[in-house]
Amino acid sequence: MNRWLYSLAVVSLLALAAPAASDDAFQMSSPAFKDGDLLPATYLYDSIGVDKTACGGQNQSPPLAWVNPPAGTQSFALVIFDPDGMNGTGVTHWVAYNLPPAKTSVALGEGAPGAGAFTNGLQQFGLLGYRGPCPPKGQSPHHYVMTVYALDLPPTLATGMTRAELLAALDKHILRASSIVGRVVR
Secondary structure, eight states: OOOHHHHHHHHHHHHHHHHOOOTTTTTEEEEOOOOOOOOOOSSSSBBOTTTTSOOOOOOOOOEEEEOOTTTOOOOEEEEEEETTTTTTOOOOEEEEEEOOOTEEEEEETTTSSTTSEEEEOOOOOBBBBBOOOOTTTTTTEEEEEEEEEESSSSSSSSSOOOOOHHHHTTTTTEEEEEEEEEEEEO
């Protein structure tokens, strides 16, 4: 089973087992698009993609916001991951962490290195900060899972972590997580 279908099945089972979301649930959203919508071109990569075609974007990280962090939250982490990328092995587009507990949003473009009051980790291409989507033309839609983690850790994690390193460091420290998905079709 491909990784996307497996992830979808797990999320669906968790949703069925979880109580219905209430107004005070920890939730992420974006003022620029709804969960499941196509992502605006602003967020796409601004150069040539792996298929040697221009992606036509501005490489701006999307604005994201979250509400109702759980009690005991000492910091937040953000990850944008495309489970459809690299033929189903996935592509990490943004790793951000050490977001202070009072910060409940990131603004448009705040994923650029040095732009935000948090730590940018390494994305798939070995650079710090956000790198916009640019799936090969003609593939089925890619799904960009944007997840915020509420953590019981103070914002003191080391710089330059990859997604895998971050998730390992967060083991047993995630109080809650919330995700939204943006899609890209080229």
